[in-house]
Amino acid sequence: MDDPAVAGLAAVLSPAGQALLASLPPYDDEGALALGQRLRAAGHDPVLVAGALTQSRLRARARAKFGPFADDMLFTAAGLEQATRLEVAARHARRFAATGVRRAADLGCGVGGDALALAGLGVDVLAVDRDEPTAAVAAANLRRFPGSEVRCEDVAATDLTGVDGAWLDPARRDAAGRRVLDPRRASPPLSFAVELAQRLPVGVKTAPGIDHDLVPGAVGDAPAGGAWECQWTSVDGDVVEAALWSPALARPGVRRSAVVVRAGAAAVVDDAHDPFAGGAPPVGPVGGYLYEPDGAVVRAGLVGAVVAALDGRLVDPSIAYVTADRHLELPSATGYAVDEVLPFGLKPLRARLRERGVGRLVVKKRGTAVEPEELRRRLGRLEGPHEAVVVLTRVAGRQSALLCRALPRPAA
Ligand SMILES: C[S@@+](CC[C@H](N)C(=O)[O-])C[C@H]1O[C@@H](n2cnc3c(N)ncnc32)[C@H](O)[C@@H]1O
Incomplete structure (x- = not known):
């Protein structure tokens, strides 16, 4: 195994690795070096020590997204960075559950942020990621949900038999690591999700800066099955995503909506309640x-x-x-x-x-x-x-x- 991060992760996934990770004190950046030395001196495999300390550090960082659940999860550094934070993933999951979806595919599941929220609501998940370490981490994170399954493969090859809804959070980095803002160039691309939506209720996460014209049906004829909803979400002032919801998951009469999450509470604004949605609001002098x-x-x-x-x-x-x-x-x-x-x-x-x-x-x-x-x-x-x-x-x-x-x- 050439990549030390992958080797460390593999070691942590073993029973001995899990035991060592569970025995570590809360992560402290300043004490990490000395702790590593002590563990190696006590006879622990250096690769495992490095892997366990990496997980401990990622867990501490992951608390911002997953709260105390982070302490029971595994991560890759890239997977954590890309993961949907718990409160937003829970909102995604609620749409699927409320629409009656029983077994959802999470196509490009990463470390499983969205998959866990779905499973937590009782929706069985088929979680798919083509990256091997990432899929292994997702499997570890979903281990407590026996109705869930993780496959390491390309989503284009995934057999969706028995699945009645699909979530996609496409990778938005190109091979050189640069951000890709256009969902048509993400992996998998928007066209994949739109095609899938002809068969299944589909939700897709995109970057907040998505061009409104790219929302399926925004330009030209309404797509078959009705209109899509695009919902932008901010958390404590940061706009974190725009999610596209296919007609089966969209709210009736809503094409555009915004969720404002602050201190854990959420408020929703939508175009069905915007009297100026089709025109321009009035302009006038500055008031009090x-x-x-x-x-x-x-x-x-x-x-x-x-x-x-x-x-x-x-x-x-x-x-x-x-x-x-x-x-x-x-x-x-x-x-x-x-x-x-x-x-x-x-x-x-x-x-x-x-x-x-x-x-x-x-x-x-x-x-x-x-x-x-x-x-x-x-x-x-x-x-x-x-x-x-x-x-x-x-x-x-x-x-x-x-x-x-x-x-x-x-x-x-
Ligand atoms: C943005 S991350 C998903 C994060 C996830 N929603 C979460 O909350 O943890 C996108 C993932 O899609 C995977 N991916 C990209 N293209 C894929 C493809 N064609 N088939 C399978 N997985 C793919 C990447 O490996 C990456 O882990």
Whole structure:
């Protein structure tokens, strides 16, 4: 075995390896070297020691995605990086379970993030990955689910007899390790999933930046069987994915939706509840409050739903800032109280910040070339007891600086 990572993983998969891993203390970066030396001095195989310490380190990192479940899982470094975090995988799995899928294929299962969520909901899983160490890790992770099976093969060759739904999270790196944003070039490609959807309910994960026109049926005639739903998801402010759901798994009447997950709670916005979905939201003067819609809402093109919920308006037709005359706590947008609207200029801004005693400043921007860091540097040292948010944007076509204060944000 030439690859030390693969050799280490193989050693960890043995009963002796599992026992050593279970005996390790919680991972501590600084103590890892000394721990490795002690274990080798105690007679443990150096390859196994390296493999066990790698797993211990990956488990510690994996807690961010899998919480305490990470401590019972195995990983590869690449597999962990690509794995769907538990709370998002659980949402995928719920769609399949709610549609009555009993045995789902996870085609390109990686270390099994999505497969585990499906199995955890009682859906049997046929998990397939063509990479041998990855499939071995998925098998270890799914060992507690006897209805699940892992195959190491190319998904194009997988016999799907007995499967009544399929999930795909295609690999989005090319051979050189570069990110592939176009789902038509991912592995397996979008065309594979679309073809499969003629036979089975299908869900596909894609990058958040997916071109809306690539959603099956977005351009031209509606595909057979009805419309697909594209759902963007953000977790604590980061947009993590856009999932495509074939007609059997899409929600009726919904083509675009956004899920905003914050502190474990989720809120959903969709085009069925966006009165401006087919047109443009109104634009008007800056009111007493400014709202920054969540990234998933913006990616989904559902800023109009925020405008409608606030009875508000955009500050500029092409910028995703919403203004309103009243404050409403929305999970789908962050609110600010607007104190002043200034035409953008360094000197007047600096003067106003001094007058207001602003010592701490958060800079936000949309629709302007000014870089927040550069602005902060050019403003020089700020002193004072107050905190402010300055929002750089266009208001009715003019570069402006909105002096604001953050408002409390509710849990989703
Ligand atoms: C993004 S990862 C999946 C991550 C997984 N959803 C999770 O949560 O752990 C994609 C996986 O697809 C596998 N893959 C890519 N093309 C494949 C193919 N044609 N057949 C089988 N597996 C494939 C890769 O080896 C990789 O492990």
